[in-house]
Amino acid sequence: MDMINILTVFILAIFVGIEIITKVPPTLHTPLMSGSNAISGIAIVGAIIATKVDGQMGTWLGLIAVIFATINCVGGFMVTDRMLKMFKRK
Amino acid sequence: MIDYTNLSYVLAAILFIVGIKRLSSPKTARNGNAIASVGMLIAIVATLVSDGNMDYQTIAIGMIIGAIIGAFFAIKVEMTQMPQMVAIFNGFGGGASALVAAAEYLNPAKNPSTFNAATIVLAVLVGTLTFTGSFIAFGKLQGFISGKPIVFKGQKFLNAIIAIILVGMGILVIFQASTGLENFYGLIIFAAILGITLIIPIGGADMPVVISLLNSYSGLAAAATGFVLMNNGLIISGSLVGASGLILTNIMCKGMNRSLANVIFGAVGLEAPSSSGKGKQINVKSSTTEEAAMILDAADKVIVVPGYGLAVAQAQHAVREVAEQLELMGKTVLYAIHPVAGRMPGHMNVLLAEANIPYDHLKDLKDINPEFETCDVAIVLGANDVVNPAARHDTSSPIYGMPILDVDKSRTVIVNKRTMNPGFAGIQNELFGFENTVMVFGDAKEMLTTLYKDLKEL
Numbered sequence: 001m002d003m004i005n006i007l008t009v010f011i012l013a014i015f016v017g018i019e020i021i022t023k024v025p026p027t028l029h030t031p032l033m034s035g036s037n038a039i040s041g042i043a044i045v046g047a048i049i050a051t052k053v054d055g056q057m058g059t060w061l062g063l064i065a066v067i068f069a070t071i072n073c074v075g076g077f078m079v080t081d082r083m084l085k086m087f088k089r090k
Numbered sequence: 091m092i093d094y095t096n097l098s099y100v101l102a103a104i105l106f107i108v109g110i111k112r113l114s115s116p117k118t119a120r121n122g123n124a125i126a127s128v129g130m131l132i133a134i135v136a137t138l139v140s141d142g143n144m145d146y147q148t149i150a151i152g153m154i155i156g157a158i159i160g161a162f163f164a165i166k167v168e169m170t171q172m173p174q175m176v177a178i179f180n181g182f183g184g185g186a187s188a189l190v191a192a193a194e195y196l197n198p199a200k201n202p203s204t205f206n207a208a209t210i211v212l213a214v215l216v217g218t219l220t221f222t223g224s225f226i227a228f229g230k231l232q233g234f235i236s237g238k239p240i241v242f243k244g245q246k247f248l249n250a251i252i253a254i255i256l257v258g259m260g261i262l263v264i265f266q267a268s269t270g271l272e273n274f275y276g277l278i279i280f281a282a283i284l285g286i287t288l289i290i291p292i293g294g295a296d297m298p299v300v301i302s303l304l305n306s307y308s309g310l311a312a313a314a315t316g317f318v319l320m321n322n323g324l325i326i327s328g329s330l331v332g333a334s335g336l337i338l339t340n341i342m343c344k345g346m347n348r349s350l351a352n353v354i355f356g357a358v359g360l361e362a363p364s365s366s367g368k369g370k371q372i373n374v375k376s377s378t379t380e381e382a383a384m385i386l387d388a389a390d391k392v393i394v395v396p397g398y399g400l401a402v403a404q405a406q407h408a409v410r411e412v413a414e415q416l417e418l419m420g421k422t423v424l425y426a427i428h429p430v431a432g433r434m435p436g437h438m439n440v441l442l443a444e445a446n447i448p449y450d451h452l453k454d455l456k457d458i459n460p461e462f463e464t465c466d467v468a469i470v471l472g473a474n475d476v477v478n479p480a481a482r483h484d485t486s487s488p489i490y491g492m493p494i495l496d497v498d499k500s501r502t503v504i505v506n507k508r509t510m511n512p513g514f515a516g517i518q519n520e521l522f523g524f525e526n527t528v529m530v531f532g533d534a535k536e537m538l539t540t541l542y543k544d545l546k547e548l
Contacts (some may be wrong), residue, residue, distance in 0.1 A: 003205055006317060006325060013313075013326040016107060026429065026454045029338060029436025032307055033176050035123055036334040039106050040308045041130065042327035045099075046315045047152070048137045048189035051145040052213040053197045060144060062197070063152045065189035068182040068445025070156025071163070073134075076179060077127040078164035079172075080424055083440050086118040089207040090448035 031083045038076025044069035098136030100325030105129030106327055110334075116449050133323055169444045170401055173434040177227040177301050183308035187213055187328075188278075194318050195274060204264060206318065211260045213314035214274075215281045220307040222285030225407025227300050230289075231433065237294030245291060246355065254473040294353065298344045298434050299353045306335020340436045345429030345455075347481075347492040372523035374510070377530050379537060382504050385543035386530070388467035389502075391422045393458065395495055396438055397431055399472020399508070401532050406445035408538035409471065413447070415545045421432045425451055426458040426468075426495050428476040459496050468500040471534050472507070478519045487517060503527040506537050 024032050047069045051062030106129045112122025138144065140390045191213035195202065202210060229235035233429045259280065292300055296478040309331025316324030342546060343350050386392065425447065431438035439452050453461070462468060470477055473495075480487040481494045496502050498521055505527060521527055530537055 006322065008318060009322050010313060010317075010325050012331050013103075013329035016204075017330040018337065018394055020107060020110050020114075021330075021334045021337050024110070025114065025116075026427070027439045027449055027452055028113050028116060028119055029341075030172055030432075030434055031119060031123070031436070032110070032177075033302070033435060034172070034179070034448055035110070035113065035126060035339065036309065036331040037179045037183065037329050038130070038175055039110075039126060040298045040305075040312050040331040041132060041182075041186075042102075042324055043183060043186040043190060043312045044130075045133055045323055046312075046319055047186055048134070048144065048149055049290060049319060049321075050190045050193035050329060051148045051152075052141065053144065053193045054199055057196050058193050060146055061189045061193040062145070062149050064151025064192070064420065065186045066149055067156040067159070068186035068189070070153045071160040072179055072183045072186070073127075073130055073160065074157045074445045075160030075164045075175075077123060077130070078161055079167060079175065080123045080265065081120060082164060083169070083172075083443070084116070084123055086440070086443040086446075087116040087119065087449045088443070088446065089116075089450050 027086075027087075031080050034076055034083065035080040038073055038080060041072030041076055042067045044073060095136050095140040096322060099321070099326075100462050102129040102133035102323055103237055103326040104134070106330060110330065113365040121181050131199055133325065135421060137361075161399055167365045169441055171232075172437060172440060173301055173432075174228050175428060176232040176434060177224050177231060177297075180301070180304040180308040181221045181224025181228065183222065184217045184304070185308065186217075187308070187311035188217025188221060190315050191217065191318050192278070193276075196271075208263045210319035211277065213265050213311055214278060214319050215256065216307055216314060216410050217261065217311035218278055218281035219288070220304055220311055222282045223289045223300075223307075224285075224304050226289040227297060228305060230292075230294060231297055235290075239293040245287070249287050250282065252280055252287065256284065288354065296346075296353050298432070298437075299339055299346075299348075300307075301333050301434050302338035303350075304335075304341055304364040306339060309333075309335055312538070324333065341429060342435060345493065347489070372518060372520065374529045375524045375527070377504075377528040379412055379530060379541040379544050381528070382530055382541055383548060385502055386416060386467055386502065386545065387419070387548050389421060389426075391461075391462060391465050391467075392416055393424050393426050393465045393468045393497070395426045395428075395470045395473050395497055396440075396442065397428075397471060397473025397475060397476065398433065399474075401432065401438070401441050401472075403534035405471070405535035405538055406441055406447070406532075408443045408535050410447050410544065411542045412538050413543065415542055419545070419548075424453055424461065425456065426497075427452050427454055427460075428473070428495055429493075429541075431457060431473065431476065455495060460498045460514060462499040465500040466490065466502065468497040468503045470497055470505040473539075474507070474519055475517070477521055478517070480517070481519055489517065492528075497521070497525055498526070501526065504530060505533055506530050508531070508533060
């Protein structure tokens with residue numbers, strides 16, 4: 001994959017993001033934040049790959065990265081669910 | 091041969107987008123969150139099986155530790171503490187991205203190209219800055235560090251110097267990628283320092299903007315890591331988060347009528363700004379809950395305006411009791427939520443939802459303002475600057491131009507406050523002296539509990 005390709009993906013994704021996020025009502029902005037927080041835990045993919053890097057350094061950096069990213073994913077999705085569960089109609 | 095790993099990332103990205111789309115209504119939101127989490131699971135599994143040579147032991151240890159910590163926070167956190175939680179999670183996200191990029195740079199098996207080195211520098215820079223900045227934001231919100239802006243002489247100059255050093259080191263790393271590591275380590279250290287020095291001068295009231303901004307940075311750091319690893323999954327997901335954070339930052343800035351630059355470099359809240367309203371003597375009418383109950387008895391339409399003071403007093407449940415009693419008496423009750431009512435975007439809505447207040451009664455600024463014209467009683471609970479009419483007409487007021495809730499247009503305004511102390515912006519509120527305003531002093535929870543009893547005894 002070359003530079004232009006991934007740049008295209010990046011720019012299109014930003015536009016999609018703006019498009020869908022402006023439709024989220026203010027009532028749900030906190031869950032949106034914690035939920036997108038969980039999504040930024042996608043760094044876990046990079047962290048898993050990083051553990052493959054040779055040497056002690058790679059292992060340690062990878063391990064800490066996996067821990068951080070997992071906290072984000074697990075904590076983010078769980079707390080978002082906990083909040084959304086509370087939103088009830090009359 | 092089909093590239094199943096990248097195909098899975100596309101699937102994960104689709105699920106993230108569908109998940110966020112379903113956040114457009116509280117009815118579908120919970121399901122949307124579940125869909126996004128499935129997307130994450132797919133991305134993780136796809137990565138794990140993409141290569142047989144994984145260090146599965148390290149990964150398993152990391153995931154177990156991370157899952158325990160994450161679940162613990164998610165279950166234990168109080169809803170009032172959500173801003174802190176999101177702040178620290180932003181930090182972990184940024185930190186993870188910086189670490190991944192660093193590992194890639196230090197990989198002896200690879201000799202990064204100029205483009206590659208540039209993306210690494212970007213990911214490390216944004217990720218590290220987000221990491222330390224988020225911890226400062228967390229410390230301020232949790233009260234470990236003073237919520238007041240910490241400023242000193244030459245602060246902007248120092249930040250500028252650090253920024254210049256970072257740019258210089260970044261360029262050195264990008265173009266001399268094969269020489270020693272001191273520039274790279276220097277880059278990390280100075281990015282960490284910049285994260286701290288950028289956030290310490292920002293006051294507690296401006297934290298909603300800061301958290302939104304750091305949220306955006308954590309996404310952009312993940313996207314930058316995607317560029318490092320040439321991984322579409324990371325790029326798409328990171329961009330979504332980056333866009334989300336930027337939009338929320340913008341909404342928060344508009345809610346306070348401030349520019350982003352003013353929030354970051356303004357250090358508001360340090361000293362009470364001099365204002366024309368300050369010198370004026372305001373004559374307030376102090377009243378009792380019994381009188382408030384009688385005023386409410388004669389009303390048809392009531393709008394509750396909750397401020398952060400309400401959450402501090404833990405009075406959300408007491409509000410619901412009063413509202414339910416009023417509804418029993420045949421009155422319409424709505425809630426007016428200002429964009430910066432809480433400590434993060436949408437915070438007040440979550441606090442009220444936790445108290446079982448139906449979300450369809452919560453109205454945002456745009457929808458509720460026309461309603462005040464036909465409103466009999468507006469009850470202002472622990473809110474101050476967001477209901478100050480000076481924002482509409484007093485050009486010398488520091489909050490001039492800030493969008494406010496037009497409570498003064500109601501027939502009667504009942505204001506509950508602990509004392510006559512001015513709000514965050516340090517200015518007196520002329521609303522309190524208006525002809526149609528009555529003040530009921532006291533703790534919000536105690537006041538509402540007594541008001542509830544008085545309403546029942548009518």
